Amino acid sequence: QVQLVESGGGVVQPGRSLRLSCATSGFSFDNYGMHWVRQAPGKGLEWLAVISPDGGNKYHTGSVRGRFTISRDNSKNTLYLEMNSLSAEDTAVYYCAKAGPGDYGYLDYWGQGTLVTVSS
Amino acid sequence: DIQMTQSPSSLSASVGDRVTITCRASQTINNYLNWYQQKPREAPELLIYIAFNLQSGVPSRFSGSGSGTHFNLTISSLQPEDFATYFCQQTYTTPWTFGQGTKVEIK
Numbered sequence: 001q002v003q004l005v006e007s008g009g010g011v012v013q014p015g016r017s018l019r020l021s022c023a024t025s026g027f028s029f030d031n032y033g034m035h036w037v038r039q040a041p042g043k044g045l046e047w048l049a050v051i052s053p054d055g056g057n058k059y060h061t062g063s064v065r066g067r068f069t070i071s072r073d074n075s076k077n078t079l080y081l082e083m084n085s086l087s088a089e090d091t092a093v094y095y096c097a098k099a100g101p102g103d104y105g106y107l108d109y110w111g112q113g114t115l116v117t118v119s120s
Numbered sequence: 121d122i123q124m125t126q127s128p129s130s131l132s133a134s135v136g137d138r139v140t141i142t143c144r145a146s147q148t149i150n151n152y153l154n155w156y157q158q159k160p161r162e163a164p165e166l167l168i169y170i171a172f173n174l175q176s177g178v179p180s181r182f183s184g185s186g187s188g189t190h191f192n193l194t195i196s197s198l199q200p201e202d203f204a205t206y207f208c209q210q211t212y213t214t215p216w217t218f219g220q221g222t223k224v225e226i227k
Contacts, residue, residue, distance in 0.1 A: 035216075037164075045156075045164065045207055047216040061215040062121075095163055105211025106154040106169040113163055 002026040002109045004096050009114030014087055022079040022096030022111055029077040030054070033099035035107055036070060036081045038092040046092075049081070050099070086118045122146050122210050126219035132227040139195045141222045143208035146189075152212035153191045155184055158221075159204045167206075168193065198224070 008020040022034070036048040049060045049070040058070050069082040079096050093115050097107035123146035133139050143153065151171035156164040166175045168184035171191060181196040195202055203226055208219040 044221045045158075045209075045218040047209070047218060050214070050216075059214045100166070100169060104152060104170050105216055106166060106209070107156075107164075108166050108169070108175065110163040110165070 002098065004098065004109060004111035006094060006096055006111045006114035009094065009116045011117045011119060012086055013120050014118055016086055017082070017084045018086060018116060020081040020083070020094055020096075020114060020116070022081075024077045024079065024096075024098070027098065027109075029072075030074040032101075034070075034072060034079045035097045035099060036068075036079075037095045037097055037107070037110075038090075039095070039113075040089075040092040043092075048094075050105075051079070083116070086116075088118050090116060091118050092116060121215055122149060122213060122217050124208055124210055124217050124219040126206075126208055126222050128222060129220065130223040130225060132225050133198050134227045135198055135200055137198045137227075139198050139202075139224060141193045141206055141208075141224075143186075143191045143193070143219050144189055145191075145210055145212075148188050149210045149212035151187055152210055153184070153186065154209045154211060155182075155193045156207045156209065157202075157204045158207065164207065195224075 003025045005023045051070045071080045093113040095113045096111045098109040100106045100108040125144045153171045155168040158164040172184040205221045205223045
């Protein structure tokens with residue numbers, strides 16, 4: 001079955017960096033776009049970024065553009081999110097999600113999330 | 121960016137009730153509208169994609185409708201396991217954006 005497992009979260013000081021990973025299994029990773037979505041404590045969902053199946057195309061939402069970078073390693077079936085210049089506003093649970101079939105953008109499988117807390 | 125507005129923000133309902141949640145987009149998104157359910161301390165799960173397509177494994181009491189800028193999620197007969205928060209999402213144009221969520225609580 002499809003599985004997505006995030007890791008790399010934790011407590012980090014403002015201004016520092018962190019890299020999240022999303023290990024996947026149960027599907028042909030290199031056939032699907034992948035996404036990152038976050039949820040601040042008690043808040044709604046914020047879509048962050050998408051990467052194409054071959055990694056050649058990426059898009060980041062404005063609030064993280066220039067600070068966060070999505071990437072993937074198809075040989076390891078793993079998705080990444082490199083986060084720089086972190087601030088308190090980046091405190092959230094970060095989810096990776098698999099794109100559904102076709103070019104419709106919906107997210108058909110999600111990981112359980114990893115919590116990032118930005119605090120001094 | 122396309123703004124997605126859900127209504128109501130919360131509602132109280134009883135088991136067996138018919139419940140409808142509305143999602144409006146700030147501009148037309150054709151049918152590129154998806155619905156997710158999130159239970160406390162869990163990841164969201166896909167319910168409906170491209171406005172009215174039921175995700176595999178989702179009970180048939182869930183249905184989606186609408187087009188253009190106005191969409192609905194309907195639960196025909198609310199069950200105890202349906203008490204959760206529901207989010208709509210447009211995937212017509214980047215950045216994808218979510219509604220603020222509708223919390224369905226027990227009356």
